[in-house]
Amino acid sequence: MRQGRKRMVERLHRLGLRAPGGRPRKLGTDGRRTLVAKAVAKIEGDLAALPAVDKPWEEMSPAEKLRNLTVLGLDKTREILLRDIDYSDPVLALKHERLVTDTSLGLLSRQIRVDEAQYREPPTDRGWDDLLARLAANQKKSRATAIIDAEAVPVEK
Amino acid sequence: MSIYDGIEILKAGDHTVTLARDGRAVTLQYRAIKFWDRWRKAKDDAARLKLCQEQLLSESDLDDVFDLLAFLNKWSPEEMSELVPVWNERAGGYLA
Numbered sequence: 001m002r003q004g005r006k007r008m009v010e011r012l013h014r015l016g017l018r019a020p021g022g023r024p025r026k027l028g029t030d031g032r033r034t035l036v037a038k039a040v041a042k043i044e045g046d047l048a049a050l051p052a053v054d055k056p057w058e059e060m061s062p063a064e065k066l067r068n069l070t071v072l073g074l075d076k077t078r079e080i081l082l083r084d085i086d087y088s089d090p091v092l093a094l095k096h097e098r099l100v101t102d103t104s105l106g107l108l109s110r111q112i113r114v115d116e117a118q119y120r121e122p123p124t125d126r127g128w129d130d131l132l133a134r135l136a137a138n139q140k141k142s143r144a145t146a147i148i149d150a151e152a153v154p155v156e157k
Numbered sequence: 158m159s160i161y162d163g164i165e166i167l168k169a170g171d172h173t174v175t176l177a178r179d180g181r182a183v184t185l186q187y188r189a190i191k192f193w194d195r196w197r198k199a200k201d202d203a204a205r206l207k208l209c210q211e212q213l214l215s216e217s218d219l220d221d222v223f224d225l226l227a228f229l230n231k232w233s234p235e236e237m238s239e240l241v242p243v244w245n246e247r248a249g250g251y252l253a
Contacts, residue, residue, distance in 0.1 A: 007220055011227075127161030132194060138169030139187075 032101055036081050039104040043078045046070075077103055160229060176228060183228040189221030196222075 009019040060068065080103055087093045160178075167182060168175035175184045192208070199205045 004217060004220060008223070011223065128194070128197070131161045131164060132190070135166060135169055135174065135187075135190070138166045139171060142169050143171070 032097065032104075035104040035108070036100060039107045040078060040081050042107055043074045043081075046074055077107060178228070181228065183224050185221040185224055186218065189218055189225055192218065193222055193225055 005021075009021075012019045055064065057065070057068075081100055083096075085093050085096045085100070163178050165177045166174070167177050168184070170187070172187055173184060174187050174190060175182055177183075195208050196205060199208055
């Protein structure tokens with residue numbers, strides 16, 4: 001175990017938390033269904049929130065093109081997730097199941113990243129800025145003191 | 158009164174900083190403080206990713222950021238348990 005991770009695991013254990021890591025658990029059929037339902041709900045929410053761009057492709061700005069492709073991408077992802085799995089061919093069914101699970105997990109991990117923004121403190125925290133200003137003033141003072149100390153070295157006669 | 162008011166600056170070197178409050182002290186790299194400041198002020202996800210690539214140099218830097226947040230009591234253990242995996246995912250790929 002790398003030193004940094006070891007320290008992090010110890011810190012989490014001190015806080016009474018479990019340390020994330022290890023092999024991801026295998027999903028059963030029910031787990032996959034729940035995952036797919038969550039992912040589809042997420043896509044439908046995202047699609048409803050995206051403003052429509054009604055312009056020819058050539059006239060779109062890069063941001064509008066990206067928005068347009070995002071809509072297409074979400075539509076395609078939804079189609080993959082909702083497609084019925086054909087169990088007559090076990091190999092193909094397994095591949096399809098893997099694709100559906102990976103697609104759902106990818107979508108949900110993106111959602112976690114978006115949600116994470118909600119936990120961040122707003123940048124209008126004056127106390128923090130005051131602390132930084134105090135720190136900068138103290139650093140300046142320390143530098144000045146160091147220079148005075150260096151100049152005060154007695155000269156040998 | 159904000160939680161920052163009670164923080165005493167015991168050492169303010171160019172590289173290392175020691176902060177104290179309520180009998181607790183923490184020593185960390187100044188760049189961890191700058192990193193957290195930039196992370197808070199980053200305007201979007203792309204800016205935060207760029208920051209990770211450019212500023213977060215090692216796992217000990219990330220440890221210092223966690224130490225700072227624990228010192229500031231910014232997160233409850235529950236919030237930390239939710240955020241730690243996200244931080245790992247976000248920053249893990251960029252650690253040296």
